[in-house]
Amino acid sequence: MPDNGVASNNSPSPPANSFFKNEDWWAVMIGGALLALCLMAVYSQLPTPGESEAATLTSPLKSWLSKPGSWKTSPVESLFPEGKPSRLLGILGVFLVAAACFGHVAKAIEGQGQGGKFLLAFPIIFLLALLAFILAAQEVVKYYSLSYALWALVAGLLISNTIGTPAFLKPAVRTELYIKTGLVVLGAEVLFSKLLALGVPGIFVAWVVTPTVLISTFWFGQKILKISSPSLNMVISADMSVCGVSAAIATAAACKAKKEELTAAIGLSLIFTVVMMVVMPAVIKATGMGPVLGGAWMGGTIDSTGAVGAAGAILGDEALTVATTVKMIQNVLIGVVAFAVAVYWVRYQTPATDGVQPSLSEIWNRFPKFVLGFLAASLAFSAVYSFHPAGEQLIGAMISGSTKTLRGWFFCLAFVSIGLDTNFKELSRQFRGGKPLVLYAVGQTLNLCLTLFMAWLMFEKVFPSAADVLMAK
């Protein structure tokens, strides 16, 4: 089976005994095991009654799992920050964890020999991911939200389209495995209680407008623009309407998009993000729009979560708080979107065999199982966050001290792999005729109009004091 999809699972139903040969289940097992370990590590630090407050809780894994930090004049600062401990130990820790987990999967799925070949190639892929993190961590690059995803793609593309990807590297070019495992780990950060951070108006702006724009844009691409690839159409629609790269990854994996399609969608998103994060604050200032309305508008429309923060900060504290909170609520939507897209795809987009629609068992067999792991992680960690007496501190320490670092590396490895596996000619084919660009521009225009209307209705007419409650927290 040619594996040219982000989650190529177009094959007919796998045999029932293929559990340990199925990459999706491995992603769920590895992601789940890592989350459990990270949670237990923090749980072991919980103070017993009588000890000091749990507010200072940190993960004991924090110094063992790290990525390059920001730097200004020399990349060396990224690994050896002045006055702080070196990050090398933490980077080595991530390398060992990733090599052990993914090497084991390669061995389990493809046999002993492949495990060894994977371990020979993996250090190079990891070094390219490290380079991408270092390039993204330069202060100016970071300020303009040009994240590691872009530089990981560039690093891989440069090699594959010049000297070609060396044969010995190919066993470690495992886009799907890295993405699926990263998504299961990301599930722990999709906390449903965050939905209520801005009350009803936040839900209306983020959860009513966003799906409306997503569905309308997908429909527009299919019915009006007649984009030949539904998966490209879906990834661009989700990327533009939900939350940029993270939504693009989740939907691309759920609808089995090609790697080139994911790359094209991310490229479009990054370009528009940089433009919007500069232009929108200027427009909001020029029109005299209030910080709450302006913040909600930016939070609901700028793709990248980081760029929303940067743009919000230009307009002041109130706009920043509202913008990042709306974006956070929108971030939580990606679990639901990934699940809905996966269900829609196996039910309506997978070609029927001999004109017969797939049965329920067939739908189950075709369903990307890692999405279940992603949702299960989200529900489980949302429950711990909400119901455990120290849930906020526990989950906060776990995410900030370990799991967000791991999933960042996994996604970075995936982007390096996509770059190493992508042909410029194939990539440029995605933009032929300009349809993806038109799709993005039309969808974003609709997004800007609907979000502005809903934000005005909710924050200025129906719940004018909603932001005050948030600011008072």
Next chain:
Amino acid sequence: MQTDFPKTDAQGWRPALTLLAATLIIAGMWGVVLPRIADLPTMQQKIQHLERKGIDPNAFFYSDHPAAFNNSN
């Protein structure tokens, strides 16, 4: 796992020279140009403002902002 890795048509030294040129451009940009831009007072002001607010402009998810959790990185 079969893959569709791109095949390069160019022969001889050209592919290696192209990669070398791209590497040198990146090294020049990140080693010289960007550090100078980062040193500009207006740029420093903007960067420090975001740091003070606990905002990571590279954030992939809300939890990447240092301000998202009390005990963040």
